[in-house]
Amino acid sequence: MKNKDWFTEWFNTPYYHILYKDRNDEDAQVFMKNITEFLVLPKSTHILDLPCGKGRHAVFLNSLGYKVTGGDLAENSINNAKKFENERLTFKVHDMRKPFNNKYDAVFNLFTSFGYFDDDKEDLLILKNIKKGLRKNGYFVFDFLNASFVKDTLVSEETKIVDDITFYIKREIKDGFICKNISFFADDKQHTFTEKVKYLDSTKLTNYFTKVGFTITNIFGDYHLNEFDIKTSNRLIIVAK
Template identity: 75%
Template structure:
């Protein structure tokens, strides 16, 4: 494992937020609305959003009437998220690989925030921590990409200009990871970052969940909660207990 982990560095830069500033909040909100209604979560539910980034899902879940805690490794993101805090919305710096002190009625792991680690056992450890952090009848909602669709539609090279920064992006699937290299010149310096997400298909994911004793209740393929189909689904969304 590299000493400096890519996500610790990249997620903590201002450039990460610039590159992805047009992420679709409407999609995120549609998903949160649909999944909380589908699970019929009572308003007394305490939800942990992990990792929460700058808190966009957390803030929306809180606006639906839920008590929400957001945890993320990136201090930069948490300091932005903290501006939204209120009596029922709190944010804290938390590494998913560390156990939680509290337990929650539901834990959401959203927007491909998983599969960052070299070793499978580290990914499994995170699921174990999540399971240990759930109350008895608590739900775990896991939202990952559909790797098979990614593989089929992989854009090997792309250039994006955001806020006068030209991002040169290359993608490949190598050694069991989907790798995205991002190069750009900003603030008088050439900069280079890499995103690496493990190639976890439905079969492998199920084996992870079985290892920690999660029972899978549903598998969806998009934010409208249509059934998962490895050929066409955008997402691989799992609801477990």
Template identity: 55%
Template sequence: MNKSTEQWYASWFDTPYYHILYKDRDYDEAQGFMDNLTKYLNLPAGGKILDLACGKGRHSVYLNSLGYNVTGVDLSEQSIEYAKQFENETLKFNVHDMSKTYPDTFDAVFNLFTSFGYFDDEDCNLKTIKSIKAELNEYGFGVIDFMNTNYVVENLVAEDIKTVEGIDFHQKRYVEDGYIIKDISFEADGEQFEFQERVKAFSLEDFETLFEKAGVHLLDIFGDFKLRKFHSKTSERLIMIFK
């Protein structure tokens, strides 16, 4: 059952296995990142944040606990259904395609943890940036946190097996046609599964071109979650602040 369909993320992110494979992600580090980011942006108390591609909402929930009014959106209906259990007066979740403009404006729009570049249609990437621009209020900031492609390609582990909850996830990684691709195969519940993750290998220059086309201004670039300087060869992340 090969699910490397055009919208690979729609099928893979909606499986329970996606969440099993990545369940040990470092959330302390992620929370530290959000502490640093909100302090750096100096967001107003009770400020409004839009969390684009929020998944199951863990980061939205944390941002809300810091006192922000947060809206989390994601294309995955199952993820949003799960996230809705955390809703309160100042925390809302909705199914939404980030390449379309959300009908509200915010003090900040966050697109975190390499949740960009999934679209096969190039135009959708530009539309996403234009949508972020339209979603920002007069004082608002856009933030895209992407992998540093140079670093990732340089340090790509071609093949490994990761065992989580008794499932052996066979992972193969390679670069093809400008995409960083990961093939994931495993057996679970008596069935053989194959999925593929494809993320466009955007460089800083690629983003700069998109920003220019969308009419937004790049203000700052950081290379890690502690918001240290970006180095194209050694930084793990490419974190861009724009408006």
């Protein structure tokens, strides 16, 4: 029997949301404001946020006046996000490896939600699906980590206590992946999960985009849309058409 993908299991546990509950919403909002203004997206724009998690980016984009659809593989995240739905904001369970039924004016892939798969073919398939799901002249906004910066600043071990749960975190770069091993004791049980994101540097990612037929219009290095610098930027943000 095929093993379940790590993200299907981990993202569907309540512990994932506990560990990351202090994620900075302000950063996310600054980025959404900056990028929508930079692209001069009219309010009629229909944006797909994929994967959308519990919907923090999608809800904020909707509050800026956009029509937004959020898609995510994790059912518990979608169930959680559904409470925010309105006439111009909807959420549905969707696996990025499957094509979309609709076409969108813009697709946003945010917060390192890519590079989860061992086979490059699956990564390329996701990009192909996104390209097919875009209307003519639609924008694709891709927000990934800067792998070179991660490699230079990797904290190999840390401990975090959230809601009385002690999370032991170990990080390493192994077999072409940036791995984060998370172990903790909760609900009378020891749990271990590993997050794996492919080590994709700017060269490899731009090759991916070109291969699929995207035209890259901009590359930024942070949420304030400063120029990308391979040594100092903490993000790699690609805008493509």
